[in-house]
Amino acid sequence: MxxxxxxxxxxxxxxxxxxxxxxTEPLHHDAFFRHFAELGIAMTREEYATFLGSSTRNVYQRLKAQFGLTEEVETLINRKRELFGTSFDASTGLxxxxxxxxxxxxxxxxxxxxxxxxxxxxxxxxxxxxxxxxxxxxxxxxxxxxxxxxxxxxxxxxxxxxxxxxxxxxxxxxxxxxxxxxxxxxxxxxxxxxxxxxxxxxxxxxxxxxxxxxxxxxxxxxxxx
Missing domain, CATH: 3.40.50.1000 (HAD superfamily/HAD-like)
Structure with a gap:
């Protein structure tokens, strides 16, 4: 057959x-918003939602252009990853x-x-x-x-x-x-x-x-x- x-x-x-x-989104959210606060960026939930599925590099490339950030993209990425790593290692419920x-x-x-x-x-x-x-x-x-x-x-x-x-x-x-x-x-x-x-x-x-x-x-x- x-x-x-x-x-x-x-x-x-x-x-x-x-x-x-x-x-891990809550950990990313926490790291991003801690960093936004450090940078003096007011971010809405709606605008943040548009970042989902984007790489951290692309997020900071957009933010650097939009808000005229003076730091290099690499520096911004490293700070956010540092904040995320701290949250990840400390999380017990993940x-x-x-x-x-x-x-x-x-x-x-x-x-x-x-x-x-x-x-x-x-x-x-x-x-x-x-x-x-x-x-x-x-x-x-x-x-x-x-x-x-x-x-x-x-x-x-x-x-x-x-x-x-x-x-x-x-x-x-x-x-x-x-x-x-x-x-x-x-x-x-x-x-x-x-x-x-x-x-x-x-x-x-x-x-x-x-x-x-x-x-x-x-x-x-x-x-x-």
Whole structure:
């Protein structure tokens, strides 16, 4: 009997990190707003929400231009990372988001190669992967700090696909931000939007599917797109 092939085959899953695997956003929020206070910047919640999914470098490039900051972008980044590192090391309640570890383990057991494509710095990715023992499950970790433009630019996802040796059409991305979903679709990938309670105000309607909990996903459902 001939095999039945779907029009598309998902061969790798690409995870975003912040807001999908772990909620470090409160720690980033705290670090950013402490730094904004030091810089004398009055930041609204609405304006801050537009930064979600952007790399720290891109955030400070925007702020430097908008507020005429005299410090070098590198100096601003280093101060924010220092503040974040202090908050991260002191946090006792930080954990993977509900359903994240189970989904990772199920996909890994099913032989699905996993990639990370996060706007976070390599340093932050290393902190999270070390604390939660995630290194064995992922083939490649891609940081937004290596790209001149943040999501919604698709470059980070296209690079993850190249490292995985997969065509974009066979990659599925799990994202929680509007910028991330836009980037995944611009890369020609399938995208599941995760409407996380930790990522408010994000328009995910252009994702192929939107879920409210990672427990709604399984290896079978993701590979059937």
């Amino acid at each position: 001939p095999e039945i092939h779907s029009a598309r085959m998902i061969r790798t899953v690409i995870f975003d990190m912040d807001g999908v695997l772990v909620d 954990d993977l988001l509900p359903g994240a570890r189970a989904l990772i383990e199920e996909l890994h057991a099913a032989g699905v190669p996993l990639q990370l494509a996060s706007s976070a710095s390599k340093q932050t990715i290393a902190r999270v992967f070390t604390r939660f023992g995630l290194y064995p499950y992922f083939d490649n970790l891609v940081s937004g700090e290596d790209f001149p433009r943040s999501k919604p630019d698709p470059a980070i996802f296209l690079h993850a696909a190249t490292l995985a040796g997969m065509p974009p059409a066979e990659c599925l991305v799990i994202e929680d931000s509007a910028n991330g979903v836009t980037a995944a679709k611009a890369a020609g990938m399938v995208c599941v939007g995760y409407r996380s309670e930790h990522s408010e105000g994000q328009d995910l309607h252009h994702a192929d599917q939107v879920v409210a909990h990672l427990g709604q996903l399984s290896a079978a459902t993701l590979l059937s797109f």
